Amino acid sequence: MGFKVGDRVIHSSYGLGEITHVEEKVVHDHLTSCYVFRTTDMMIWIPINDLQQHSLRRPTSPREFRKLFAILTSPGEPLPEDRVLRKNQLIMQMRDGQLASICRVVRDLTHFKRTTKLNDQEKHILERAMNSLLTEWNFSLGVSMSQAQQAITEMMGA
Numbered sequence: 001m002g003f004k005v006g007d008r009v010i011h012s013s014y015g016l017g018e019i020t021h022v023e024e025k026v027v028h029d030h031l032t033s034c035y036v037f038r039t040t041d042m043m044i045w046i047p048i049n050d051l052q053q054h055s056l057r058r059p060t061s062p063r064e065f066r067k068l069f070a071i072l073t074s075p076g077e078p079l080p081e082d083r084v085l086r087k088n089q090l091i092m093q094m095r096d097g098q099l100a101s102i103c104r105v106v107r108d109l110t111h112f113k114r115t116t117k118l119n120d121q122e123k124h125i126l127e128r129a130m131n132s133l134l135t136e137w138n139f140s141l142g143v144s145m146s147q148a149q150q151a152i153t154e155m156m157g158a
Contacts, residue, residue, distance in 0.1 A: 012055030014098025055097035071103040076111025105129040
């Protein structure tokens, strides 16, 4: 999947940003073409020939985004009792970088915290997932962050 300068894209770790230009960089002793990806507070170089490893994707269309509301309104999937297994499962979902996976993390941790106190790692994962979801919601559906937050709260009965 190729991108062009000016494209708004989602990075699985850094969220929404823009491809500002293409630049040649030496990576592992080889001259490599890289997208220069800028978020509001950082810039990173992503090798063009290695995009899968960096989970760069286009923002979800409004139509597809609305379909994901079904995940947020569905009952949460039970998370493993073992905190290490639970953490690993949640991290794998976040690494996937897909909005559906992020919605599942938000849903499952939100439901989980109703009966169990979240540990610091779980709080951090939920915060990161929620920020990713809200940022893409804001961009894809053109609503304010507070409107998106209110909608999530209403959908999930939180």
